[in-house]
Amino acid sequence: MESTDGRGRLLAISDLHIGYPENRALVERMRPTSDEDWLLVAGDVAETVADIHWALELLAGRFRKVIWAPGNHELWTHQRDTVTLRGVERYEHLVAMCRKLGVTTPEDPYPVWEGPGGPVAVAPLFLLYDYSFLPQGCTTKDQGLEYAHGTGIVCTDEYLLHPDPYPSREAWCRARVAETERRLEEIPADLSTVLVNHYPLDRHPTDILRYPEFAMWCGTRLTADWHRRFRVACMVYGHLHIPRTTHHEGVRFEEVSVGYPREWRPRAEPPGRLRRILPMEVQAGDRGAAPGGGRGRGGVRR
Numbered sequence: 001m002e003s004t005d006g007r008g009r010l011l012a013i014s015d016l017h018i019g020y021p022e023n024r025a026l027v028e029r030m031r032p033t034s035d036e037d038w039l040l041v042a043g044d045v046a047e048t049v050a051d052i053h054w055a056l057e058l059l060a061g062r063f064r065k066v067i068w069a070p071g072n073h074e075l076w077t078h079q080r081d082t083v084t085l086r087g088v089e090r091y092e093h094l095v096a097m098c099r100k101l102g103v104t105t106p107e108d109p110y111p112v113w114e115g116p117g118g119p120v121a122v123a124p125l126f127l128l129y130d131y132s133f134l135p136q137g138c139t140t141k142d143q144g145l146e147y148a149h150g151t152g153i154v155c156t157d158e159y160l161l162h163p164d165p166y167p168s169r170e171a172w173c174r175a176r177v178a179e180t181e182r183r184l185e186e187i188p189a190d191l192s193t194v195l196v197n198h199y200p201l202d203r204h205p206t207d208i209l210r211y212p213e214f215a216m217w218c219g220t221r222l223t224a225d226w227h228r229r230f231r232v233a234c235m236v237y238g239h240l241h242i243p244r245t246t247h248h249e250g251v252r253f254e255e256v257s258v259g260y261p262r263e264w265r266p267r268a269e270p271p272g273r274l275r276r277i278l279p280m281e282v283q284a285g286d287r288g289a290a291p292g293g294g295r296g297r298g299g300v301r302r
Contacts, residue, residue, distance in 0.1 A: 106180070
């Protein structure tokens, strides 16, 4: 495991969505606070490989280490993208690209942060979801999807995120969970962890979604105890576009997304601020929620 030399900050951001010019400008302004800062990027950088490359190359040139976990948007096979790979082949293409840039991926050894607040093993995860966060009253994926289609709240993944060669996204998710669980169990028992995943490892952050049916595309119940099992100091995620800090069973969960311009413009806090994960920035309580009463949209494009 690679280590730091005891200085700097462990920072995080997600859901950069640089296809929007305003968001690209935010990324252009992102800089470390010291030469020793690490940056966690918890997915949804962009939809095209060229844009993902641009953003990660820029950030990798500024931060001591960049650690990336993929979101659903990176895995889309989008008509705007000249790279037409699907499913596992697309993910592996992105991993190879990251390695050329010096960016740590979920396929690499977990680095150890030994700066302030450490030592902790920093584990980027790629887990997907398995439709187990069902809407109230639904007991199967088919029922949940039927309900979601009835409300008009359906994730674009249903059309653009292909699981090839797996038969379904949930099958791919279960394979990823099993392999990731094996690797996490190999982390020395005397090390705490920071787990970085595009989706929350527990369902509780989705409780404030404006459209609760969108939770189906937000994680899996298979990871509901990981924050306890793997000695988690902080669980970093994005996807919901509701940046805030919560605590669950004594563990800090940080939602670190930027989101779309229409979401961040009304917020009092300046957009694109890098969240400090270690040393700890927030000691207790909920750091806030989305504008408009604190209920994120959970809309059709996520």
